Each structure stands twice: as C-alpha cells, then as structure tokens.
Amino acid sequence: MTKEELQQLEIRCPSEEIKKQVQANWDAVAKPLDGLGAFEALTAKLGAALGTADFDLTKKAVIVMCADNGIVAEGVSQSGQEVTAAVAASMGKQASSVGKMAKSIGADVFPVDIGINSTEKIDGVLDQKIRSGTRDFLMEPAMTEAETLAAIEVGMELVRRFKAEGYSLLATGEMGIGNTTTSSAVAAALSGCAVEEITGRGAGLSDAGLLRKRQVIAEALQKYDFGKDETFRILSTVGGLDIAGLAGVFIGGALYQIPVVLDGVISTVAALVAERLVPGTRAYMIPSHKSKEPAAARMLEELALVPVIDASLALGEGTGAVMMFALLDMAMTLYETRTTFSDISVEQYVRF
Numbered sequence: 001m002t003k004e005e006l007q008q009l010e011i012r013c014p015s016e017e018i019k020k021q022v023q024a025n026w027d028a029v030a031k032p033l034d035g036l037g038a039f040e041a042l043t044a045k046l047g048a049a050l051g052t053a054d055f056d057l058t059k060k061a062v063i064v065m066c067a068d069n070g071i072v073a074e075g076v077s078q079s080g081q082e083v084t085a086a087v088a089a090s091m092g093k094q095a096s097s098v099g100k101m102a103k104s105i106g107a108d109v110f111p112v113d114i115g116i117n118s119t120e121k122i123d124g125v126l127d128q129k130i131r132s133g134t135r136d137f138l139m140e141p142a143m144t145e146a147e148t149l150a151a152i153e154v155g156m157e158l159v160r161r162f163k164a165e166g167y168s169l170l171a172t173g174e175m176g177i178g179n180t181t182t183s184s185a186v187a188a189a190l191s192g193c194a195v196e197e198i199t200g201r202g203a204g205l206s207d208a209g210l211l212r213k214r215q216v217i218a219e220a221l222q223k224y225d226f227g228k229d230e231t232f233r234i235l236s237t238v239g240g241l242d243i244a245g246l247a248g249v250f251i252g253g254a255l256y257q258i259p260v261v262l263d264g265v266i267s268t269v270a271a272l273v274a275e276r277l278v279p280g281t282r283a284y285m286i287p288s289h290k291s292k293e294p295a296a297a298r299m300l301e302e303l304a305l306v307p308v309i310d311a312s313l314a315l316g317e318g319t320g321a322v323m324m325f326a327l328l329d330m331a332m333t334l335y336e337t338r339t340t341f342s343d344i345s346v347e348q349y350v351r352f
C-alpha cells in the first residue's frame with residue numbers, strides 16, 4: 001500500500017437507522033429514560049458499526065502492539081529498553097496486568113512484536129517485527145515512510161484476520177518503553193499545543209527526567225518544524241512502530257466495520273493519527289478512559305470522544321480498554337435480556 005492509497009481509503013458511514021433502533025430498544029426497557037447514560041449512546045454506536053441492532057459482543061480481544069523507541073537513548077524514561085521485551089514475554093504468558101484483567105472477563109489478548117529491540121522470538125507473542133526499535137528522533141527521523149506504512153498495514157491486517165475469526169469488538173493496547181515521549185511529541189505536533197502542557201511523567205519519571213523529556217520533545221519539534229496537518233510526516237518522524245500499528249488497527253476497524261476500544265494516551269494519539277489520515281475512522285472508535293497523561297484529554301477532545309472512566313489510569317497495555325469491556329458486558333446483559341415496560345405491565349402508568 002502506498003501513502004496515497006492509504007489516504008484514499010473510503011470509510012462507510014455507520015447506519016443512523018440502526019443507531020435509532022438500538023436507542024428505541026433502550027427506551028422500551030423498564031428503567032428511567034436515558035438511565036444508562038453514555039452506555040446507551042455507546043451501544044447504539046456499536047450496533048451501527050456492526051450493522052445490526054441485535055449484536056453480540058461476547059468475543060473480544062485486545063491487540064497489544066509492542067515496540068522499542070530509539071528516543072530512550074536521550075534519557076526520557078525511567079526504564080531501559082530491556083523492559084519492553086521482558087513485559088512482552090510476561091504478556092505472552094498472560095501474566096502481565098492486561099493478561100490478568102482480560103482473563104477475568106474472558107477476553108483474549110494478542111501481544112504483537114511490531115518492533116521490539118531484540119532478535120529473539122518471544123513465546124505467545126505474534127511476530128510482526130518491522131525493525132528492532134526505531135531511530136532516536138532527536139538525531140534523525142524515527143522511521144522511514146516504508147516502515148511506517150508497513151506498521152500501519154500490520155494493524156489493518158490483524159483486524160481483518162480477527163474479524164474472520166469471529167471477534168466483534170477489539171481494543172488497542174501497547175508496550176514500549178519511551179512511548180509516552182513519542183506520543184506526546186506526536187500529540188503536540190498534531191494539536192499545536194505547548195509541549196509542557198501535553199507531556200507527563202509516563203511510567204513514573206522524576207522531576208529532572210520530566211524536564212529532560214520536555215526539552216527533548218521541544219528541541220525535536222523545533223528541528224522538524226511540522227505543519228499541524230502533516231500527519232504522516234509527524235507519525236513517521238517522531239512517532240513509533242506501536243503508534244503506527246495502532247493507527248492501522250483503527251483504520252482496519254473502520255474499513256472492516258469492527259469497533260475498536262481506545263486505551264490510554266498512546267492509543268488515543270494513534271486514534272487521532274488514524275482519523276486524520278483516513279477521515280471517518282472515528283465513527284468506529286469507542287472511548288474508554290481519560291489517562292492521567294495530559295495529552296490524552298486533548299486528543300479525545302480533538303476526536304470529540306467522551307471517555308466514561310476518569311480514574312487517573314496510567315498503566316497502558318490495554319488495561320483501561322479491558323475495564324471498558326467489563327462495563328460494556330454489563331450494559332449488554334441489560335440490552336440482550338431486556339425487561340420492558342410491557343413485560344412488567346406498566347406501560348399505561350409511565351408517561352415519558
């Protein structure tokens with residue numbers, strides 16, 4: 001796929017009719033009108049994306065893009081790159097945070113090596129490696145155009161495959177030391193917001209580390225002098241293989257009509273990249289939480305997506321998206337087994 005082919009992809013608009021039908025089904029439930037709040041609108045969005053008001057979200061999976069970032073050489077994370085491979089290996093055994101949470105609700109986790117800085121194959125991790133880590137973006141662009149496109153295609157292809165395997169809801173997750181730096185850099189460039197406003201402590205940076213991280217991002221942004229609409233150049237120059245792969249998951253979700261749940265700051269930045277590259281993609285996005293990382297709220301605003309969980313989560317891996325899976329499961333139980341006003345014979349007494 002070329003960059004031009006990517007940008008010419010056309011996204012089908014989800015059906016407004018189905019959205020209305022789902023809302024009408026909610027309105028018939030013996031409960032206060034709009035009582036489930038955002039979950040009514042979100043399930044209507046899910047039904048419309050899936051093309052039916054009788055949808056089933058039982059089979060769910062998180063795609064976790066794992067990759068290293070050359071920018072870590074600049075001292076922007078409190079951890080070393082080795083941690084990426086170690087946590088990915090733990091994920092392969094379903095022993096990392098996201099694996100445990102997903103297991104508790106019967107969702108599947110697929111860790112993907114899209115660019116871990118190691119040559120070994122990791123058990124339980126899909127090998128889709130494009131290169132062993134990106135370049136240090138303070139020195140040179142992190143990725144070439146071809147590498148960026150290849151990463152986007154990995155994400156798109158995984159969605160096609162999981163749809164064929166019967167999944168009806170996917171979520172995004174990531175693991176990659178340094179990826180809150182790449183995400184903050186992309187977020188600042190896409191939004192024009194000040195670096196200090198958008199950059200947080202990631203996985204737990206010290207005050208001095210945070211200062212350094214902000215300086216590194218600011219220096220790089222000055223060097224590359226991006227226009228806000230140069231989405232692809234921003235992604236390939238200061239982004240990462242994980243962000244590009246996740247953008248591909250969102251684009252694939254829209255193309256193959258499988259809704260995709262966002263997680264934290266990294267996937268939220270990838271979501272905005274996807275929407276800017278292929279407008280209309282956001283119609284298939286389901287927000288989950290507002291990360292503690294400041295860039296996330298800003299990106300969600302740009303996407304006009306309102307998260308339902310506001311709990312200062314800052315874990316990544318797809319954990320916030322899995323929490324959303326659990327909440328959607330509860331909403332779906334009410335929807336699928338709906339007890340209506342007529343079931344309890346009170347239609348004549350209720351006047352909405």
Ligand SMILES: Cc1cc2ncn([C@H]3O[C@H](COP(=O)(O)O)[C@@H](O)[C@H]3O)c2cc1C
Pocket residue numbers: 076077078079083087174175176177178179180181201202203204205315316317
């Ligand atoms: C042991 C460990 C497990 C993690 N799981 C997710 N992250 C999270 O922290 C990383 C980003 O933070 P920064 O940009 O500050 O490096 C990502 O890998 C993210 O998923 C972790 C981080 C660590 C240290």
Ligand SMILES: O=C(O)c1cccnc1
Pocket residue numbers: 180201202203263264265266291292293296313314315316317
């Ligand atoms: O928002 C996130 O997902 C996040 C925040 C800090 C560190 N890692 C991930």
